[in-house]
Amino acid sequence: MKTVRPIKEVWIRQAWQEQAFPSKRLHTEGGLSLQVISPGIPARGEGPDFQGALLSFDQGPVVRGDVEVHVYTTDWLRHGHGRDPAYENVLLHVVYEHDTHWPCLCGPSGQLLPTLRLKPLLPASPSQLRSHLKNASNRHPAGVGFCPRQSERPKNPIVLSRLRTLGEERFQCKVNRFKLWHRWISGEELLYRAVFEALGYTQCRRPMLELAMGVPLASLRCLQGKEKTSRERTRQRLLRGAGLLQSVRGEQPVVSPSAWQVSQCRPLNHPRRRIQAMADLVASLGKRSWTDAFSEPFTALPPEPSARDIHAALRTLHRLWSEPIRSSEGPRLLGKGRSRTLVLNAILPALLAIHGKGRRVGRRVHRAAMLHPCLPSNAVTRLLRKTFLPEMRTPPSSYGIVQLGMIELMRNYCQAAQDRCPDCPLLKGSNDTT
Numbered sequence: 378m379k380t381v382r383p384i385k386e387v388w389i390r391q392a393w394q395e396q397a398f399p400s401k402r403l404h405t406e407g408g409l410s411l412q413v414i415s416p417g418i419p420a421r422g423e424g425p426d427f428q429g430a431l432l433s434f435d436q437g438p439v440v441r442g443d444v445e446v447h448v449y450t451t452d453w454l455r456h457g458h459g460r461d462p463a464y465e466n467v468l469l470h471v472v473y474e475h476d477t478h479w480p481c482l483c484g485p486s487g488q489l490l491p492t493l494r495l496k497p498l499l500p501a502s503p504s505q506l507r508s509h510l511k512n513a514s515n516r517h518p519a520g521v522g523f524c525p526r527q528s529e530r531p532k533n534p535i536v537l538s539r540l541r542t543l544g545e546e547r548f549q550c551k552v553n554r555f556k557l558w559h560r561w562i563s564g565e566e567l568l569y570r571a572v573f574e575a576l577g578y579t580q581c582r583r584p585m586l587e588l589a590m591g592v593p594l595a596s597l598r599c600l601q602g603k604e605k606t607s608r609e610r611t612r613q614r615l616l617r618g619a620g621l622l623q624s625v626r627g628e629q630p631v632v633s634p635s636a637w638q639v640s641q642c643r644p645l646n647h648p649r650r651r652i653q654a655m656a657d658l659v660a661s662l663g664k665r666s667w668t669d670a671f672s673e674p675f676t677a678l679p680p681e682p683s684a685r686d687i688h689a690a691l692r693t694l695h696r697l698w699s700e701p702i703r704s705s706e707g708p709r710l711l712g713k714g715r716s717r718t719l720v721l722n723a724i725l726p727a728l729l730a731i732h733g734k735g736r737r738v739g740r741r742v743h744r745a746a747m748l749h750p751c752l753p754s755n756a757v758t759r760l761l762r763k764t765f766l767p768e769m770r771t772p773p774s775s776y777g778i779v780q781l782g783m784i785e786l787m788r789n790y791c792q793a794a795q796d797r798c799p800d801c802p803l804l805k806g807s808n809d810t811t
Contacts, residue, residue, distance in 0.1 A: 383503050389473050389495060390426055390446045391510050394419060394523075398498035405491040407480035409434045411469075415525045417444050418791060421756055422580065424463040429792060431525055432468055434491065441796060442468035449476045450492055459483055469493060524791070527764050529804050536765050537779055539803050544782030548726060548746055555730035564668040564731040568724065569594040572658070575723035576651040584619070584636040585648070591631025592618040594659070594667070601663045608660035615652045654711040668731060670697065671724055675741040687745050694720055714753035721749045721777050749777030757787045765803065 392398060394416055403411040417430030425443035433439050443466045447453060450472045458464045465485045475494045482490050500506045530536060559567050570589040577585030592615055600610040616622035620630035621637070637648050662670055674690040674697070682690075695716050711719075725746045732739035751772050754762075761783040762769065773779070790797045 384448055384473050384506065386446065386448050388503075388506055388510060389448060389471065390419070392495060392499060392506075393427070393444065393446055393471050395510070397510055398495060403493065405434075405469075405481070405493050406475055407491055409491055410436065411491070411493060412436075414439055415523055418523050418787070419756060419760065425467050428466075429523075430468065440468060442466045444469045444471055445490075446471045448473045450474070450479075450482065451476050453482050453490075459485060461485060471495065473499075523760065524764055524798075526798060526801065526804050530765050531804070533766055533769055536803060537773065540765075540779045540782035540786070542782065543785040543802060544778035544780070545747070547781045547785040548721075548778065551722070551726035552729045555727050559730050565666060566594055567731060568667045568671060568727050569659075571723040571727040572719060573655055575719050576655060577648070578646065580638040581636075581648050581651075584632045585651070587636070588615065588619050588632050588652070597659050598664060601660065607663070608657055611659050612653050612656040615656050616649065619648065619652055621649050621652070651711075668728075671728055672732070672738055675728075675738050675745065678741060682741060682744075684748055687741070687748050688750070690741070691720065691745055691749065694724065717750070717777075718752050721746060721752060721781070725749070747778055748775045750774060751776040752780050754780075758783045761787065 396413060396416060400413055403413070405411055412433040414431035414433065415429070417427030420426055420428050420443075426446045427444040429441060430444045431439050431441055443464070445453065445458065445464065445467050447456075447470070450470065452472075453459065453470060458467075459482065462485050465488075467484055467488075467490060470482065470490045470492045472492060472494055473496050475492060475496075481492050484490055500509045531539075555567060555571060558570065562570070570586060573589035574582050574586040577583070597611055597614065600614060601607045613622060617624050617628060618631045619637070620632050620634035624630060639647060671694065674693040678686050678690055695713070725742055728742045729739055729746070732742065734740060734743055752758075758780045786801075786803060790801055
């Protein structure tokens with residue numbers, strides 16, 4: 378019989394992230410005093426719930442590691458984390474209820490895991506707990522975000538400027554990568570591969586790129602005719618190449634079916650739907666040049682385009698990419714938000730790699746990237762905005778490049794294997810604090 382849990386694990390994760398409990402006298406079940414410098418970064422996908430937490434046990438040195446959160450202590454055993462190498466770096470087990478006589482459990486490498494029980498520190502009933510978590514006054518400064526130096530943050534204009542610089546660096550890294558590709562493949566194949574890879578999101582980028590390389594755009598040209606029939610043929614060819622549809626005799630998939638990580642994938646983000654979306658785009662463009670099709674919104678601009686002209690070109694590019702993608706079975710195969718993300722992360726850097734910044738079209742593409750509007754938020758951008766831009770009510774019109782800067786900051790500094798907090802470009806020389 379399934380046990381009904383009145384307390385949800387997501388509430389305990391929120392309480393830990395926001396440090397929504399008295400934090401001056403924390404002690405583990407084994408009697409160790411605990412100081413939380415940073416609760417860590419909420420993780421995405423599989424693995425520990427928080428990464429890069431900064432903790433001090435018994436007034437000792439600050440250590441950096443992961444934190445796992447459960448409702449019950451024995452959930453660690455039920456989930457098999459003690460045998461999973463992904464949990465080797467866990468320093469603390471945070472639970473609502475400690476339901477074992479052992480003061481701590483063991484990790485994959487035999488390390489002892491101190492256990493912090495939150496039940497005595499939180500309201501007893503579920504309704505009171507939910508109300509407590511909604512009350513901002515209950516949050517400890519260490520839990521407003523995740524950064525131990527967030528009190529040093531500069532004023533909003535300085536934060537936005539530095540994030541924009543990081544975003545420009547990230548965008549240029551994409552351009553440089555695509556320039557290397559362009560040495561060996563045509564502009565059309567470059568755009569095809571760049572879009573296909575971006576459709577893979579974080580978990581399936583590699584198999585998507587392998588599929589694009591194994592079933593190149595040139596091999597799909599012969600399937601193009603009437604759009605309705607060519608769309609179905611293109612879908613079947615790509616799905617067979619992906620190993621997601623039974624192959625015909627003599628044809629082997631170019632990607633192993635086991636390469637697709639779909640265990641925690643939302644149904645609307647399943648690789649099958651993304652591959653169908655790509656097939657629809659290929660069929661809609663037919664035998665038209667991809668380079669010409671995606672460059673046309675910028676070549677049609679007046680000699681001295683204004684910011685409004687650039688935004689109009691971006692809207693045309695978004696429509697060119699998203700309008701052909703339909704699904705008769707239900708929701709759109711690709712939403713408008715994901716379409717905007719693909720334009721900034723894949724199409725614009727690929728076009729700049731093809732045309733070069735020295736040409737007029739290239740300069741317009743680069744300006745379009747710098748003026749790109751806000752992208753759909755994700756866990757990283759929401760967390761960094763909450764931490765470093767809490768007073769900002771409305772993002773600026775060219776917020777897309779700032780969001781790229783947030784991703785760059787998180788991956789290359791906040792989540793770096795080594796502690797790079799002292800080198801943080803966002804907080805360098807931060808004398809003008811809020």
